[in-house]
Amino acid sequence: MVVITLIGEHQAKVGERFVYRGPLTECRDCKLKAVCFNLDAGGLYCITKVRDVKHECRIHEEGVRVVEVEKEKHSGALPMRSAIEGSTITFEAVKCDELGCQNWKLCHPMGVEKQMRFRVAKVGKELKCPAGLRMMAVVLE
Numbered sequence: 001m002v003v004i005t006l007i008g009e010h011q012a013k014v015g016e017r018f019v020y021r022g023p024l025t026e027c028r029d030c031k032l033k034a035v036c037f038n039l040d041a042g043g044l045y046c047i048t049k050v051r052d053v054k055h056e057c058r059i060h061e062e063g064v065r066v067v068e069v070e071k072e073k074h075s076g077a078l079p080m081r082s083a084i085e086g087s088t089i090t091f092e093a094v095k096c097d098e099l100g101c102q103n104w105k106l107c108h109p110m111g112v113e114k115q116m117r118f119r120v121a122k123v124g125k126e127l128k129c130p131a132g133l134r135m136m137a138v139v140l141e
Helices: none
Strands: 003-008 017-019 044-055 064-072 074-079 088-090 117-127 135-140
Touching (some): 003 044, 074 117
Antiparallel strands (some): 003 064, 017 044, 088 117, 117 135
16 A cells, blocks of 8 residues: 655655654644654655655745655564564663664664564564673564
8 A cells, every 4th residue: 555645855765764753733734734644653664756746844944745655664673582473562772882783773773762562573583792682683563
């Protein structure tokens, strides 16, 4: 199913990924808000098509473009005890000081905030953790 939304002119590029943070109060009187606010807050989206239609916008100086998007699943890391396929979890970021770790982006996925709920769609391999934690790669939806 094609999902249509509006995004700032400068961000409107095929392949661009973004996290929808939710509606803005400045937009409550806008006639186009239903199109802008039709995504799931906290959802990760990828632009699959940029349409020629452009609109003026109070927030984006250059205006907004009509785009087609697909919701993506989040890749992440969970402690081994929580990484059960099909289970629903409340995400808690791992307390870690290893900023150079190769798994940092999995342990702190883009757009995922504390207390967000997900279903574990897939459990992958165990990750090598320099802090000694037993972590598993997962796909969250």
